[in-house]
Amino acid sequence: MLMTETLGPLVGHVHSDDLPWVDAGPVGLQVLRVSADTWVVRNRFRAGFQLPKHKHTGGVHAYTFSGRWQYAEYGIDYVGGTFIYEPPGSIHTLTILEDSDILFVIEGAFIEFAPDGSISGVTDGESTLNAYYALCDAAGIPRPEGILQ
Incomplete structure (x- = not known):
């Protein structure tokens, strides 16, 4: 018996060369995908950079293309290929211990803590996309149209 498959929705795709890099101080940012529950960003961090202590409401997958970094609490170095x-x-x-290029797939929100332990900020995919567009605007870079939704 021959079985035929019905095509489902088209596979979304974007090429990183079609999306600009923008600088937010010591961090380069490229937004690849934003949906209601997941956002995908690629960051180029300069050595010496540190994010505030934080947590995520969902899981985070990360791949390091190059560099060396760690979570201060764990003391494990993550290098290219990790x-x-x-x-x-x-x-x-x-x-960030050395200049690093890292891809993050983030589910949910990023909750930032102040030194006293109080919540000092919340970032999600929508606010990241808005910040990315604002950085494009400030740099005179046309807003990209290829970001997956």
Whole structure:
């Protein structure tokens, strides 16, 4: 018996060369995908950069293309070729030891903590996309149309 498949929705795709890099201080940012529950960004961090202590409401997958970084709380160096998974709710402080190029697939929101432990900020896919567009505008770069939704 021959079985035929019905094509489902088209596979979305974007080429990183079609999306501009923007600078947010010591961080280069490229947004690849934003949906209601997941956002995908690629960051180029300069050595010495550190994010505030934070957690995510969902899981985070990350792949390091190059460089060396760690979470200050764990003391494990992640180098080019390393894939990591952060379970929802893990609390950590991303610390860049060498210039690094990292892809993040982030589910949910990013909750930033002040030194006293209070919540100092919340970032999600929509706010990241808005910041990316604002950085494009400020740099005179046309807003890209290829970001997956």
